[in-house]
Amino acid sequence: MSIEALPQGVLSTILSFLEKPKDVADCALVSKQFYDASSSDIVWKAMAQSIYGDELANETLNKYDGNWKAMVVDDNRLGACPTLFNIKTSAWKHNGIATHLNNSSHYYCTIPCIKWDRKNRIVRVYIDARGEMDLRAPVRSGIRLRSDDGCSQKDTSGQRFVSELKEETTGHYKGFICYLESDIDPSFHDVSNNTKGKCTFCYANLMQRSWADYEPVELFSFQPNTSMKDVFSNKNGKITYTSYKSPFTDETEEEKRWRFLKPSVRNRKRPSAWWV
Amino acid sequence: MSNEEQLVTITSQDGVGVPCKKEAALLAGVVKNMIEEEDEDETNITEDLKLLKVTGETLKKVVEFLEHHVDEPMETLSETPLQMTKLGECVGPEWYVKFADIDREEMFLLVKAANYMDVPPLLDLMCLAITMTIMDKSPEEVRGIFSKVNPSLAAPPQAAEADVEAAA
Numbered sequence: 260m261s262i263e264a265l266p267q268g269v270l271s272t273i274l275s276f277l278e279k280p281k282d283v284a285d286c287a288l289v290s291k292q293f294y295d296a297s298s299s300d301i302v303w304k305a306m307a308q309s310i311y312g313d314e315l316a317n318e319t320l321n322k323y324d325g326n327w328k329a330m331v332v333d334d335n336r337l338g339a340c341p342t343l344f345n346i347k348t349s350a351w352k353h354n355g356i357a358t359h360l361n362n363s364s365h366y367y368c369t370i371p372c373i374k375w376d377r378k379n380r381i382v383r384v385y386i387d388a389r390g391e392m393d394l395r396a397p398v399r400s401g402i403r404l405r406s407d408d409g410c411s412q413k414d415t416s417g418q419r420f421v422s423e424l425k426e427e428t429t430g431h432y433k434g435f436i437c438y439l440e441s442d443i444d445p446s447f448h449d450v451s452n453n454t455k456g457k458c459t460f461c462y463a464n465l466m467q468r469s470w471a472d473y474e475p476v477e478l479f480s481f482q483p484n485t486s487m488k489d490v491f492s493n494k495n496g497k498i499t500y501t502s503y504k505s506p507f508t509d510e511t512e513e514e515k516r517w518r519f520l521k522p523s524v525r526n527r528k529r530p531s532a533w534w535v
Numbered sequence: 536m537s538n539e540e541q542l543v544t545i546t547s548q549d550g551v552g553v554p555c556k557k558e559a560a561l562l563a564g565v566v567k568n569m570i571e572e573e574d575e576d577e578t579n580i581t582e583d584l585k586l587l588k589v590t591g592e593t594l595k596k597v598v599e600f601l602e603h604h605v606d607e608p609m610e611t612l613s614e615t616p617l618q619m620t621k622l623g624e625c626v627g628p629e630w631y632v633k634f635a636d637i638d639r640e641e642m643f644l645l646v647k648a649a650n651y652m653d654v655p656p657l658l659d660l661m662c663l664a665i666t667m668t669i670m671d672k673s674p675e676e677v678r679g680i681f682s683k684v685n686p687s688l689a690a691p692p693q694a695a696e697a698d699v700e701a702a703a
Contacts, residue, residue: 276666288674
């Protein structure tokens with residue numbers, strides 16, 4: 260008895276257990292029967308749900324007119340962003356010391372995550388910056404790619420800031436800063452050709468010189484010859500995908516992000532400017 | 536008489552009768568249907584469970600699986616596709632891994648039987664076992680494994696090749 264004698268649904272089930280699109284692709288080349296079985300929705304639905312997670316895959320299916328295979332082939336560019344979660348803070352430095360260390364003045368920019376928006380070829384750095392009334396606007400926040408050996412580096416400023424606050428408030432910015440994908444991609448600048456390095460972000464400072472008055476934070480580090488995909492992959496090569504929706508909807512996450520502040524600062528009442 | 540002690544005899548295509556606990560036999564959709572139909576007629580349920588598409592050898596394996604499944608259910612897979620490359624890492628308990636350690640011919644027969652008899656856990660287990668054999672193989676190697684492929688059917692459409700490559 261050969262595999263040809265199996266009902267096609269069974270063969271599709273067998274293929275649906277394969278992990279990598281490449282494996283399914285290889286099997287599709289075996290024979291006509293394999294090709295037909297590999298085109299089955301069972302296979303691509305299982306694949307899509309495992310890559311993007313059940314919820315995100317189901318939600319974004321309509322962007323591909325219900326075609327699971329099209330979603331995987333396009334890597335769900337229309338509905339899913341590779342995302343790095345970075346609960347870190349770029350704090351204002353007072354006399355060179357980050358303010359969260361001495362709590363003297365209060366300007367902080369927390370970064371919940373960065374998302375790679377492949378549809379528009381940009382990287383969104385989500386920020387939630389809070390401070391006193393004269394908190395500076397976020398769009399000129401700089402990103403620096405720098406190789407560890409110091410031989411090459413590239414500074415980039417934000418292109419645009421998209422606010423997600425319902426109304427303008429002084430001393431509070433929440434939303435994302437857009438950077439061109441090509442400005443952040445380490446492989447694009449020879450920064451990562453032979454050496455590893457880091458990508459850092461500094462709030463409201465274009466260049467991260469010694470006089471920058473916010474603490475630079477690391478967004479990600481990269482290995483030699485890193486592509487954007489590698490940047491967004493974890494150690495096991497798996498990418499975390501999220502939707503294009505705002506990450507600022509979860510209140511407990513929000514509270515967690517600001518927990519590093521002393522309660523006396525966090526709960527401070529200030530006329531019109533201080534918020535938490 | 537309780538269900539657990541009741542035995543039914545399932546007869547194969549080639550006339551081999553395999554006794555099976557009723558409770559276990561009910562896991563197979565096709566047997567369940569037969570038994571339920573007969574119950575309505577109030578006839579003796581221990582007779583005439585004949586499966587026309589399954590041979591005696593395979594049926595014995597299926598019954599072995601069913602009876603074991605009643606005592607010690609197979610743990611279902613949490614996630615597909617697989618992150619693992621060994622059956623032992625994604626199926627438990629150990630008994631099922633040993634059960635699936637059979638040659639490919641037998642696997643196919645069992646898959647077919649499980650599909651016909653409507654036994655989802657067995658179908659899953661066997662499909663998984665077969666998936667393991669084709670994982671990380673090139674098209675030529677897979678073709679080799681299932682060597683009875685007619686070469687004239689083997690050439691896939693060119694367009695398919697291009698878009699699956701993009702997916703990879």
